[in-house]
Amino acid sequence: MDKTLKRTAAFKALFQALTAGSRGGPPLGKRLAALPRMIRATTRGEYDGGLRLAMMTxxxxxxxxxxxxAPELMxxxxxxxxxxxxxxxxxxxxxxxTERYLAWEARRESVIPGGVVT
Structure with a gap:
């Protein structure tokens, strides 16, 4: 019984992490939809995720x-x-x-573009 409860709690935590983020972050669908935008922004040099993206690749x-x-066979x-x-x-x-990228994207949208007039 104890093992079943632990297993159920683990699946519940995984489900919550995938649907709404473990810390109240965006749902999985929104995170996955942000991946192509994150890659594009990184390759353009707008977003600083180059090293992390390379490690994930x-x-x-x-x-x-x-x-x-080979190790799996042996x-x-x-x-x-x-x-x-x-x-x-x-x-x-x-x-x-992706959570970090979505936060960066939200901050970026709140900035009004313009220049400094001297």
Whole structure:
């Protein structure tokens, strides 16, 4: 019974994190919709997420690469554990960075464009 309650609580926390953010942040759909805008703003040099975006790209390439398939064949448990760790980090990084980007985007929209007159 105790394990079932813990498992239920874990799924409930995961569901809340995916739908509304664990700290009251934006829902998952809004975060995922912001990804292309975040990538575009980063490549234009408007947003400072270049290093984080590169790390997320490298993590995705590592998990999907055929080179990583060899440890899974030889060391089944270790090979899957390193992928699970990488996917967990990647999911957390995407959630954190999209929340940061959406906050940056909201601050940027509240600024009135103009120049200084001397």
């Amino acid at each position: 490298a993590a995705t390439a590592y998990v999907l690469s055929p080179i990583d398939f 060391l089944m448990l270790f090979g899957l554990a390193d992928d699970a760790l990488m996917v967990t980090w990647l999911a957390g990084a995407v959630l954190a960075e």
